[in-house]
Amino acid sequence: MNMSQTGVLIIAHGSSNPKWEKDIEEAVLKVNTELPVVISYLEFSEEKTIEKGIQQLESDGIKTIVSIPLFISSGSTHIDEIKYALGVIAETPVDTDLHPIEMACDIVWCEPMDDHALVMDLVSERVASLSVNPEKEVLLLVAHGSDESSFHEKWEELLQRMKQALATRFPFKQIVHGTLHPDNLRSTVARLPQETETLVLPLFLCEGYFTNKVIPNRLEGLSYHWEGKTYLPHPLVSSWIENQLEAALANDRQ
Structure with missing residues (x-):
């Protein structure tokens, strides 16, 4: 990999909420790299699409693009959509408006955040800020989830691993999880x-519609403690991006 011809494409979902995108952009600005970095969004942006991000990097002479999906889980159907658009996979079972992007560059694919060690450190900090007396508390992890069976399995496997990791750090009475898809959040708490x-x-990656509206509405009338803090803003998100980039570059040198 020629470093002078290597660039980075950060791919996030996008939002109609300007603060959501601002949190992403601030996290990316803190990434320590000399490589050119472009942010693209899957939705809600006509100016910063994945295709335009690739075109921008290619116009700067980039021949190899390290693509980093800033998504919580491999269980997101959007991951397959993005991989399909980038030519990482030849076909996808997911219905998508995306099409394979014409490009001259090579794509190096990185995996989503999942339960990476840095992510678990971040989640643990969020947990610690919530907890007062874990022996008398139940921790409920709330995830987006998926109604598609194969992607649902990936979400469930991730959530089980996260619960097991947190159980080694906190002596909670119980650690459970609920999802918005399928909708089992209220029944889990009940x-x-x-x-x-x-x-x-x-x-969730950023505060927005799901954390401000959907989750509180699903739990209305129930007793629980909540701060609504998401992964961002937190410096470990920038550290995770750096880690993914360094791993991709190291693998290429082998």
Whole structure:
């Protein structure tokens, strides 16, 4: 990989909320790299699409693009859409408006955030800020999830791994999870012991519609403790991007 001809494409979902994109952009600005970095969005942006991001890098003479999907889970159907658009996979079972992008450059694909060690450190900090007496508390992880069976399995496997990792760090009475797809959040909370304090932690990248509206509405009338803090803003997101980039470059040198 010729470093002078290598660039980075950060791919995020996008949002109609300007603060959502601002959090992404601030995190990317803090990434320590001399390589050119372009942010693209899957939705809500006509100026910063994936295709335009590739075109921008190619116009600057880039021949190899390290693509880093800034997504919580490999269980997101959007991951398959993006891989299809980038030519990483030849076809996808997911319905998508994306099409394979014509490009002259090579794509180096990185995986989403999942339960990477840096991500678990970040999540643990969020948990610690919520918890007062873990032996008498139940931790509820809230994720987007998926109604597609194969992607649902990936979400479930990730959430199980995250719960196991957190159980080694915090002596909670119980750690459970709920998803918006399928919609089991309210029923999950309703089954929890009444004598315990329920802590709710959203596994979402940025504060926005889901954390401001959807989750509170699903839990309306139930007793729980919640701060609504998401992965961003947090410096470990920038550290994770750096880690993914360094790993991609190291693998290429082998």
